[in-house]
Amino acid sequence: MSFLNSLVLDNGVQYIKDHGNRLYICSSEPGDYAGTLTAALGAKNTPAISAPGARTPSGRKVTISAITDGAVSATGDASHWALVDTVNFRLLAAKALDAVLAVTLGDDTWTLPAFDIGIPGPA
Numbered sequence: 001m002s003f004l005n006s007l008v009l010d011n012g013v014q015y016i017k018d019h020g021n022r023l024y025i026c027s028s029e030p031g032d033y034a035g036t037l038t039a040a041l042g043a044k045n046t047p048a049i050s051a052p053g054a055r056t057p058s059g060r061k062v063t064i065s066a067i068t069d070g071a072v073s074a075t076g077d078a079s080h081w082a083l084v085d086t087v088n089f090r091l092l093a094a095k096a097l098d099a100v101l102a103v104t105l106g107d108d109t110w111t112l113p114a115f116d117i118g119i120p121g122p123a
Helices: 006-011 014-019 033-039
Strands: 022-026 040-045 060-064 067-072 076-085 090-103 110-112 115-119
Touching (some): 022 067, 022 090, 033 090, 090 110
Antiparallel strands (some): 022 040, 022 076, 067 110, 076 090
């Protein structure tokens, strides 16, 4: 299951670009901001987010650039990512990772490839 906050649906992917200021890797899929913090195993502050663009086959998307320097905050297996707005305490989007990412407290960094967050066009 994937998640998009209603503000994202109402205001489009521009809201993600303007307000998504921290990306977490999590041990489970969070359902809200507090759940993100509880499941967090690491974070990347101010991830690079592209301007909105076309989504294939339809809709709009933003791209989160590859992360090469995420900070590890706990040992565990990350199964999801979660993008949050720390100013307004909102979970904006969350989704399962393509593969489980094992991290260990004391390791310097974690990495993720670039990925898209999109809203499909009308069917």
